[in-house]
Amino acid sequence: MALTDSFQRPLRDLRISVTDRCNFRCVYCMPKELFGPDFAFLPHKDLLTFEEISRLVRVFVRGGVKKVRLTGGEPLLRRDIEKLVAQIAEIDGVEDIAMTTNGSLLTRERAQVLKNAGLQRVTVSLDSLKDDVFMKMNDVHFPVSKVLKAIDAAAEAGLTPVKVNMVVKRGLNDEDIVEMAQQFRGTGHILRFIEYMDVGNSNGWRMDDVVSAKDILNSIHEVWPLETVPPRHAGEVATRYRYQDGKGEIGVVSSVTRPFCGACNRSRLSAKGRLYTCLFASDGFDFRELLRSGKSDEEVFGALSELWGLRSDRYSELRSDETRRRNKIEMSQIGG
Ligand code: SAM
Ligand code: SF4
Numbered sequence: 001m002a003l004t005d006s007f008q009r010p011l012r013d014l015r016i017s018v019t020d021r022c023n024f025r026c027v028y029c030m031p032k033e034l035f036g037p038d039f040a041f042l043p044h045k046d047l048l049t050f051e052e053i054s055r056l057v058r059v060f061v062r063g064g065v066k067k068v069r070l071t072g073g074e075p076l077l078r079r080d081i082e083k084l085v086a087q088i089a090e091i092d093g094v095e096d097i098a099m100t101t102n103g104s105l106l107t108r109e110r111a112q113v114l115k116n117a118g119l120q121r122v123t124v125s126l127d128s129l130k131d132d133v134f135m136k137m138n139d140v141h142f143p144v145s146k147v148l149k150a151i152d153a154a155a156e157a158g159l160t161p162v163k164v165n166m167v168v169k170r171g172l173n174d175e176d177i178v179e180m181a182q183q184f185r186g187t188g189h190i191l192r193f194i195e196y197m198d199v200g201n202s203n204g205w206r207m208d209d210v211v212s213a214k215d216i217l218n219s220i221h222e223v224w225p226l227e228t229v230p231p232r233h234a235g236e237v238a239t240r241y242r243y244q245d246g247k248g249e250i251g252v253v254s255s256v257t258r259p260f261c262g263a264c265n266r267s268r269l270s271a272k273g274r275l276y277t278c279l280f281a282s283d284g285f286d287f288r289e290l291l292r293s294g295k296s297d298e299e300v301f302g303a304l305s306e307l308w309g310l311r312s313d314r315y316s317e318l319r320s321d322e323t324r325r326r327n328k329i330e331m332s333q334i335g336g
């Protein structure tokens with residue numbers, strides 16, 4: 001039974017954060033000052049097990065989920081993640097399994113193992129081609145070349161089309177937009193520019209730091225003219241464009257300046273099993289508790305139906321100083 005929320009939006013997409021840990025400290029996500037050496041990450045026993053995750057995916061598929069994305073924190077830090085991929089790939093009704101990663105641990109071998117397990121696509125995050133800029137953004141001195149290698153490894157393994165996420169933050173990497181476009185034009189990879197978002201409460205977000213999708217597109221269009229591409233399906237996060245000279249496609253995710261809540265069909269499961277019906281939600285529903293207290297699949301499905309039926313989130317459309325001050329879940333806990 002496909003579930004719909006209070007605005008008749010279906011449930012289609014499930015993003016699963018498999019760990020709250022990360023080996024990067026991106027300034028817009030896990031700033032070092034707040035995620036320092038003493039930060040208390042979740043102990044292993046608090047994380048959903050692979051069996052618990054697979055069971056939830058089975059229940060969510062009954063509710064309409066067709067796409068699953070593994071994320072984090074850094075999903076490749078979770079040991080044996082390919083086993084989880086394999087378990088999810090076996091579930092009838094899952095049409096698409098993807099992963100978002102910072103690429104730091106995506107070797108050729110790992111990419112192939114993930115592909116063999118049933119992973120279909122990866123999105124690799126990369127914010128600049130300049131080491132000094134990228135290192136300032138990941139804040140752990142991680143070099144660009146290794147991420148480029150990860151992108152090649154993903155493509156070679158057939159985890160395609162590879163998408164590349166670039167979060168644009170004014171004054172940090174906005175000068176690198178055209179260079180990034182040049183790097184990935186004609187490669188078959190899809191570069192996606194993401195407006196810097198006010199997720200969580202720890203990144204010190206200011207509207208002044210946001211470079212709008214319009215400005216991003218204009219700067220590329222001036223060099224290589226673009227045209228729009230119709231969405232592949234309803235609720236697509238990125239607006240799609242292609243180069244008029246046939247050199248491929250790019251996307252922009254304009255959550256701040258052009259919100260797209262109207263067709264939002266995404267749900268997000270945190271590493272400890274709380275379900276969030278919006279990226280900017282304050283609280284989630286504890287599915288781990290249901291599983292660990294011995295509830296049946298029917299009861300778990302009942303809880304999901306009720307929760308999705310009541311959903312009325314549209315944070316980006318309502319964004320204001322007041323909504324921004326609310327306590328919100330951190331990106332590293334639900335994975336974007
Ligand atoms: N660690 C993995 C990675 O970086 O790809 C997966 C998790 S990360 C939270 C998922 C995506 O969210 C990344 O592409 C990241 O750049 C993006 N992201 C994180 N914080 C953001 C913010 N404040 N605004 C926009 N995008 C953000
Ligand atoms: Fe880690 Fe990804 Fe957040 Fe960067 S964006 S700190 S890589 S979780």
Ligand code: SF4
Pocket residue numbers: 255260261262264265266277278279280313314315316317
């Ligand atoms: Fe969906 Fe919430 Fe983002 Fe709107 S703000 S598109 S409801 S996740």
